[in-house]
Amino acid sequence: GQIEGHGTDTHEMVLIPRGEFMMGALERDTAAEDYEKPRHKVVLTREFLIGKYPVTQALWGNVMGTNPSKFKGFKRPVEQVSWFDVVDFCNKLSEKEGLEPCYVITGERVECDWAAKGYRLPTEAEWEYACLAGATTAFSFGDSEAESDAHAWSAENADDKTNPVGKKKPNGKGLYDMHGNVWEWVMDWFAAHP
DSSP: OOOOOOOOOOOOOOEEEEEEEESSOOTOOOOOOGGGGGOOOEEEESSSSEEEOOBHHHHHHHSSSSOSSSOOOTTSBBBOOOOOHHHHHHHHHHHHHTTOOOEEEEEEEEEEOTTTTSSSOOOHHHHHHHHTTOOOSBTTSSSGGGGGTTOOOOOTTTTTTTOTTTTTTOTSSSSSSSSSSSHHHHHHHHOOOO
């Protein structure tokens, strides 16, 4: 999950309806890696909730009792966390809120109980579907990275650091920082498309 970035552990979630979309890079996108192609149809059969903002250092600290981030600030996204750290965070946040944890962790083996009502990482398909928010372009705001300044933090506008969440325009679903600021973990391990 992602949360509201105002120094609290309040969660603001957005409901993403089930649906279908074309996942992966456009064939004409020369900046995309080959493993991001071919673009292919994906059908999501269930609605899901996703955080309006990336997980802030405030929430991470309230749940985990630590702040591993290099760029400190309660309203900044947490970074310097591994996939395993994030899975552990999801379970601890679920327990803190009285929800059934989604993950069974045995050493380095992690299994997801998809029926559990606790927090979990989105799948790559869920993340991309939420990120694009119905757009058929390379980004939720269009095809050109030149248009990104209002919507995303990048090497050109971020001053070589993370920035407080929610300062750029949201996508069409009201989600912030889906492009830029930090890399985001998803449930699936990396694999080439399709």
